[in-house]
Amino acid sequence: MSKPTDLVQGTLDLLILKIVALEPMHGWAIAQRIRQMSSEVLQVGQSALYPALHKLEQQGWIEAEWKISETNRRAKYYSLTRAGRRALAEESANWERLSGAISAIVRTG
């Protein structure tokens, strides 16, 4: 099983941006969503998740807001900024290109 730390550099950022693009979400939900959407293949621990979230926030790609969650607790919700949307488009395109290229090589022979 692949751990996120083994992922290609920057891939976690892409995943977070993609997930957050759907709707504002708190850290735990982001981790859950990544697991579900990857059919349990990708598991992101908090030790990787929170530094990544803070870095993205620092870069101005996502922004955070404290809200009262469905469980009636205060939770920090992350949502995509305009700069983040641009970054997501760019990163996705990059990823498509890269994964396509890798697949092309792996599949030959």
Added chain:
Amino acid sequence: MSRWLTQLRFVFRSVFRREAVDQDLDEELQDHLQREIDEGLKAGLAPREARYAALRAMGAIAKSKEESRDMRRVNFIDDFVWDLRYASRSLRRSPGFAALAVMIMALGIGANTAVFSVVRAVLLKPLAYRDPDRIVALTGTVSEARKGLYRQVSAVDFQDWHDQSSSFDAMAYYVSRETSVLSGPSAEYARVGAVSPEFFRVFAIEPLVGRFFTVEETKPGSSGAVMISYAYWQSHFGGDSRVLGQAIRMFGRTMPVAGVLPPGFQFPDKTDLWMPAFPRPGETRGGLNYLAAARLRANVSVERAQAEMSSIAQRLEREYPLTNKGRGVAVTGMRDQMVGDVRAPLYLLFGAVSVVLLISCANTATLLLGKATARTREVAVRVALGASRRRIGRQLITESLLLAFPAGVAGLLIAYWGSEALVALAPANLPRLGETSIDMWVLAFTLGISLATSLLFGIVPALYASKVDMNDALKQAGSRSVTGGGLARMRGALVVAEIALAVTLLGGAGLLIKSYVALNTVALGFHPEHALVMRATVPSLTPEDAGQFFSGVLPQIAALPGVSAAGAAMSPPGELSSGSYGAYFVDHMPDQPDIISGPAAMKNVVAPGTFAALGIPLKSGRDFSDADTRGKAFVAVVNEALVRESFRDENPIGRRIFCPFDSSDGMTIIGVVGDVRQGGPDRDPRPECYMTYRQHAFNGNTLSVVVRTAGDPAALTETLRRLARETSPAVPMKFTTMETVLADNLAAPRFRTLLFGLFAGLAVSLATAGVYGVMAFAVGQRSSEIGLRMALGATTGSVLRLIIRQGFVCASLGLALGLAAAVASTRLLTSMLFQVQPNDPWVYLAVAVLLGVVTLAACYVPARRASKIDPLAALRQE
């Protein structure tokens, strides 16, 4: 842009609201944990187990917190704040060290800032006109054969340039000179520019009051009009707007004031009045009487304009080979043209002063290294406790930054006074010197060099700290007997560098000093002592008036008590600007005069008695006499240089010479006088042809009366002024002495020699202090070793030798490197040296001896202290 703002906001929040941010993070992770637990509970685990499972799943929370903080760049800034606190504490603990380091750096930074403020004002600041980059100078260029006639252009050539070119919005020629101006009760000297119609459009200025010249007023034969500067308006008309139409009298004409120019405009050379340049009838292509300026059209480059002008000049060369062969035109930015002569010397001084700064850096670095040695153990302990070497290096650099800040502030204070002193010392004719100030650029420069130098002197100890061997350092605890070999080498290398740099500067200073001494002792060809000079201009166009004034005044002056001789000259020695230089012909005047490759001479108009008054020896023949008047046959006196050039071994007396000036009539040579350095002590004498003012009155309305006195020449000033006023109240006068003129001639070499000497002195003092510091420190470090040696029987003498040998090695290495660097770099000085070669062995020998003595003296004091060490006391310290 907004992204940067966002980031900045985050960093600020992270640093200044750290508690809030940390709390956020805690809460966020707590929430995460709680959700994990909830998941476990949902899956049916007991609360306790669910909690454990969640904690296991989450892993090390502390580590994640730290990483999140890192992501926010908090640690970086946090560390910096801690470093600052730590550094200021450690500097407070050794205030003497801190004060010394700050003082040394302040000297270097201050001297550099002061010189930079002058460099900025004179060389770098854009001209204060609209679109200064578009204003260019059009200067005449000449092939080697005709050097001496350069820059100036003729009005006829100019007209062709103007009509045939398309690169310019406006093009004008101008000439400016000091002359007699009558705008109030009495005549006085003022600088007047005669300018062609487009002159003011070149600078894109509009009159503040009134208007520019009308087309009518610029035509020859019209009465003309005058524009005045803002300063002249204030000083002579009290800023009154009724100035328009007021009459100003100069060059024998009366002209009305047409307008006032905006404040600050005084081009060229502090001109106060401008009048139309009326082309003289019969002006030729050979009459190089004007300078030219132009305004480039928008989007036309200097290169393109140059290409166009060159092709025009080539066309003129083909059409008029007699006058224009070998003549071209150069298009240069006006600022470059104005400061062209002073650029090299100023940059050289800037280079010299930056060497001083380098030495200050090296000196401070050795000081810091000394401190670093004392802190070896501290560094080792911190490394042992897990501090990374980079962190320790960064901490040391922070410490040097902390030193650089007060040094920069103190340096700025030094520069504030220093730049005032520089302006006072600098030659008065340095263009734009008055604009020197500490402006934003100078402040930025100071900040820049403060930071750069702190890195430079901070990097050495930081490098050293990163190499400290923890084990060794800790084992040495308590023992001071063994110095770190690497450290000693590093300090030694720094001292060698200091000495080498100081020697290089000292070499340059030595050459300049020797050259300055030569300038002051060179044979001038005349005696400047006890000679008063009174410049007077007779405001008249009729030659008779001018002649009458001087012939009336001169005998009265000669008869004054205490006066041994009196004369008058159009261009006295040292005043090349009032001189005229051009072709002359012997025996007969050719039909097609070859003024390009033929010989040329200075042309001077003098009164009888001038040679005696200046102390110029008469070699053969006779001086002019009062009998040589306009009605008589024209006569001339020539100097020996002209005889060498044109007569070789023949006797020139009685031969005829033609000097086309105000008249091309032939003159009989009646006498030969000795050579004079006409252009100041640093210029070789040129051939010179003297004429008498009674026969050449056209150029005789402005003469400098020269009076040889028995006592102080200046004491005679008032008597002369009264005499001249009685003869004619309309004649303005200006007084000086021949010695003052000479001092002005030497102002530029004096300035650079003084500054270079000052910087070299500073460099040597700093280097000596460096040597002393290193040796004193080495003795302190080795005191127990020396004690041991003495206990084992070493004599005082052998200890002295031991220490001095160490200093000697540094000194001779530095000296060798420095002399090599000096030989390589003083070639830059060649154009500034007079009768001294840049590789003058005596200068280098003197430098070597001086530096050798000084450094050995600096070694001797600590060596002496070492030899006085009490072996018992030293060994007991162990």
